[in-house]
Amino acid sequence: MTNFIFILADDLGYADLGCYGGRKPVSPNLDRMAARGVRFTQGYSNSPVCSPTRFGLITGRYQYRLRGAAEEPMTGRFRGSTEIGMPPGHPTLPSLLRDAGYHTALIGKWHLGYPPHFGPQKSGYDYHIGPLSGGVSYFSHVDRMGKHDLVKNGEPAHYDGHYLTDLLTDEAVDYLATRAGDRKPFLLSLHYTAPHWPWEPRAQGGPNAHVDTDIRHLDGGSVHVYGEMIKALDEGCGRVLQALDDLGLADDTVVIFTSDNGGERFSDTWPLVGGKMDLTEGGIRVPYIVQWAGKLPEGEVCTQHCMTMDWTATMLDIAGVAPHPDYPLDGVSMWPVLRRPDQVFDRPMYWRMNHRSQQAVREGDWKYLEVDGNRYLFDLSVDERERANLAQRDPARLAAMQAQAAAWADTFGPIPADARSELVYTEKDMPAR
Known part of the structure; x- marks a missing residue:
């Protein structure tokens, strides 16, 4: 049976990596992974913000099917909620694989609801260590509400001063060592928080490092600091890939790397515009790199359209595990394209968000694209920067795609009125100063 490692970066921009045209030498290990595998250039996240994409990943379905994923409400103020989170009874990628004989682990960020009603082990993971919320200090591991937020199998875990990116890497490498002598296949979901704010590089160091509690985070950080955070992420990925080689697991393990949404304000998204929070290309187009030693062509570039939930379908397909019949997947398996990267196929993709309507x-x-009632039509084959609005030149296509978007949205009903994105906060949501 085949093992899986799904590495999810947090807020990484489309062009932050060298293999995607990045202008800073921060990603030698991921660039090497691309040279050893397949790199997708037309890949997207399920959402331009964190939680909804993670709902799409764990279920393999459009996140709009679940109330908790309507926008991104996974903040400290929802601790104790019985509604806002991943329903334990819903089949998931880890639960389906676990039931098929896999050992399953989430090392890293959960962001799908708080205990006691929600949690990784209620949704199919045998093992978990990491934060439950969206953003935590890299050193003190407290969340934006000032609460300690690092847990191990549901209990507080204290590694104060240990840089979180390195801590998650250490855990992943140790996990692989425990699996090497076991015949049981595994799913390792390695969900880093890097390079999500707060802007804390390794060099800042120590348990008394500054903790960014300002949800707006419009000050602090720099392009240099952001680059150092990506370097730590890249080094972690390199250590995991090296462990696969050293432990003799590489030939039996599919490794997928991507980001949960487009980049933040220090990200490089060239030639795309926009970023996190928006449905412009910079907010939803993300890197996808897939490696499987000896099983996939090396150094291939694929133009297949795909999005986060497709990789859930792909892993289940490769494992030979059927989805639950009552919860059919919206995702489409990329396994045929991975074997033949030049054999792409058509598939529509849809998004919606309350933020800016x-x-x-x-x-x-x-x-x-529709934003605040303004409608746009772009031919991305010649205009990836979305600068030339063809709405007036091709009104028939505009009307058809608008109707297509409306029909799709109607299948889910309206976004709940109280759903909002995590970056839209009032003072009552902020910790006391």
């Missing part, structure tokens, strides 16, 4: 459709080369 956004909606988008990507079908073929065309993208329909």
Whole structure:
């Protein structure tokens, strides 16, 4: 049976890595991974913010099917909620694989609801260590509400002063060592918090390091600091890949790397515009790199359209595990394309978001985008920067794609009125100063 490692970066921009045109030498290990595997250039996240994408990943379905994933409400103020989180009874990627004989582990960020009603081990993971919320200090591991937020199998875990990116890498390498002598296949979900704010590089160091509690985070940080945070992420990925080689697991393990959404304000997204929070290309187009030693072509670039939930379908397909019949997948398996990266196929992709009343459709080369009642039509084959609005030149296509977007949205009903993105906060949500 085949093992899986799904590495999820947090807020990494499309062009932050060298293999995607990055202008800073911060990713030699991930660049090497791309040279040894398949790199997708038309890959997207399920959402331009964290939690919804993670709902899409764990279920393999559009996140809009679940109330807890309507926007991104996974903040400290929802501790104790019985509604906002990943329902324990819903089948998931880890629960389906676990039931098929896999050992399952989440090392890193959960961000899908708080105990006692929600949690990684209630949704199919045998083992978990990491934060439950969206953003925590890299050194003190407290969340934006000032609460300690690092748990191990549901209990507080104290590694004060240990840089979180390195801590998660250490845990992942140790986990692989425990699996090497076991015949049982495994799913390792390695969900880093890097390079998500707060802007804390390794060099800042120590348990008394500054903790950014300002949700707006419009001050602090720099391009240099951001680059150092990516370097730590890249080094971690390199250590995990090296462990696979050293332990003799590489030939039996599919490794997938991506980001949960587009980049933050220090990210490089060239040639795309926009970033996290928006349905412009910079907010939802993300890197995808897939490696499987000896099983996939090396150094291939694939233009297949895909999004986060497709990789859930892909892993289940490779494992030979059927989805639950009552919860059919919205994701589409990329396994045929991984074997033949030049054999791409058509598949529409859809997004919506309350923030700025956004909606988008990507079908073929065309993208329909609506923001605050303004409608746009782009031919991404010649205009990835979304600068030339063709709405007036091709009104028939605009009307057809608008109707297509509306019909798709109607299948889920409206976004709940109280759903909002995590970056839209009032003073009552902020910790006392």
